[in-house]
Amino acid sequence: MFTKEQVRQQQQQLLRQNPQTLKKAGQTLAQELLADSRWQEAQRIALTMSQTLEVDTRPLIQAAWQAGKEVFLPRVLPHRQLAFLPYTQQACLEKSRWGLWEPPLEIDQVTTQFDLIIVPGIAFVRDSHLRLGFGGGYYDRFLAQQTALTMALVPPILEFATATWPQEEFDICPQFLVTSRGIEG
């Protein structure tokens, strides 16, 4: 067993060494998700604006806009909370102090009702769907209050057959993993 922090560092190093692997596999997974009925039926979709060493979410955002869906992106708040705000084709994002692109905070626009949540992560376990994020517990806190469908895009480089880090009681696992084998529930 490793600590969560050790696995995060291992994964970050692996991703830095293989940036192309993530990109290519990510494109295939995005296409797979776009063809899925759960995506097609979702009207309100919460996801993230991807960073360099993450699966590219921009094709998903573009496709959602084109299909007339509503897109929501998170903004980091104090106390490790996330606020999800609408992201439209005309909107501008702001660069946060952690280098993430986030929508401006307009309190009356904060949304908590979604049909589908695409969860980010740096490692996922095939059998249990256990997820390791960037560390902060933002998504564990947010998902604890959500009933929407949760999915994650999991290229082979992010996938573990079994967990090499301890599962904690607050860890919330995405319901579906989009993998190169298909979408696994």
Ligand SMILES: Nc1nc2c(c(=O)[nH]1)N(C=O)[C@@H](CNc1ccc(C(=O)N[C@@H](CCC(=O)O)C(=O)O)cc1)CN2
């Ligand atoms: N693209 C993308 N956006 C995302 C996430 C993500 O994983 N990917 N998040 C997924 O959760 C949330 C942001 N996650 C974050 C996770 C850690 C830190 C962080 O550790 N920041 C400081 C330490 C802060 C502190 O100690 O108080 C640091 O890195 O030094 C910041 C944001 C929301 N937006």
Ligand SMILES: Nc1ncnc2c1ncn2[C@@H]1O[C@H](COP(=O)(O)OP(=O)(O)OP(=O)(O)O)[C@@H](O)[C@H]1O
């Ligand atoms: N529902 C919760 N309520 C309060 N604290 C929580 C909750 N979920 C997680 N935490 C706290 O958040 C911290 C970070 O959790 P963890 O290392 O699992 O983050 P992560 O899932 O990798 O990150 P993220 O969700 O931001 O991508 C833990 O120390 C934990 O105590």
